[in-house]
Structures are given as C-alpha cells and as structure tokens.
Amino acid sequence: MEKNIIIFDGECxxxxxxxxxxxxxxxxxxxxxxxxxxxKGQNLLKAHGxxxxxxxxxxxxxxxxxxTHSDGFLEIVxxxxxxxxxxxxxxxxxxxxxxxxxxxxxxxxxxxxxxxATCTVSF
Numbered sequence: 846m847e848k849n850i851i852i853f854d855g856e857c858x859x860x861x862x863x864x865x866x867x868x869x870x871x872x873x874x875x876x877x878x879x880x881x882x883x884x885k886g887q888n889l890l891k892a893h894g895x896x897x898x899x900x901x902x903x904x905x906x907x908x909x910x911x912x913t914h915s916d917g918f919l920e921i922v923x924x925x926x927x928x929x930x931x932x933x934x935x936x937x938x939x940x941x942x943x944x945x946x947x948x949x950x951x952x953x954x955x956x957x958x959x960x961x962a963t964c965t966v967s968f
Contacts, residue, residue: 848877849924852889852904855880859950859958860903871925901951915943 851867853860864878879886881900890897893911895904905912905920912920923932935943950957 849875849908849921850877850879850889850906851921852879852881852886852900852906854900854954855882855886856960857954857958858961859954861961862958863903867921867925870927875924876921902947915940915947918947919943 851864853864855861867876867878879889881887881890881897887897889895889906890900890904893904893906902913903917903921905917907920907924909920919932919936922928922935
C-alpha cells in the first residue's frame, strides 16, 4: 500500500473540515482520501465487511491494518509529524472514554455541522 487510505463521509461538513485540516498539515504523499459514497469507497467497504449504506466512523487503512473510531483518528493524527505528540498524549485517555466522545460526535455530526452538496475531494 503506497498511501494510507482514509474513508470518510463526503457529505458531512465535519468530515470535510477534518479532511481540509489534514490536507493542510499532512505531507501530500501520506494520505489518500476516499469518500465512502464513491465507487472506490464502496468497494473498499464491501471488501472489508463494512456496511455501505452509511458511515459511522472514519476508517484508516494502513500497513498495520484497519483502524476505526477514536483509534483510527489517533492513528491518522500520529502519522503527521507535527501532531504526533498530541496523538500520543490523547492515547493515554482510556479508549472507552475516547470512543464515547467519538461516538457522540459521530451520531450528531450532521445535526451539529450540517451536510454539504460538495465533497472536499472529488469522487
């Protein structure tokens, strides 16, 4: 795998904002961003046994496997040199607490941040 692949919701404003932030801070060759609504996103989800109708978590595919929920987010942040320390510190927070906060934000992301007709990356 050349790049780390991040599957995200291309219609979610929060998700698009996070992708925009990653595009600003991550080295260009580090990530490939794939909207789950795209044909490639749908194929990756099917191939790895994830539902294809909706996305409830960011998914990172990297050389070490598949990462979801708060672990996935921390793995993504840890790959950015300037943010590695932040990810390491957040990793000390117990997963049950991190995932509770992550799941709350995930369930409410569209209500809190809205939906977009356009995606940060093209399908």
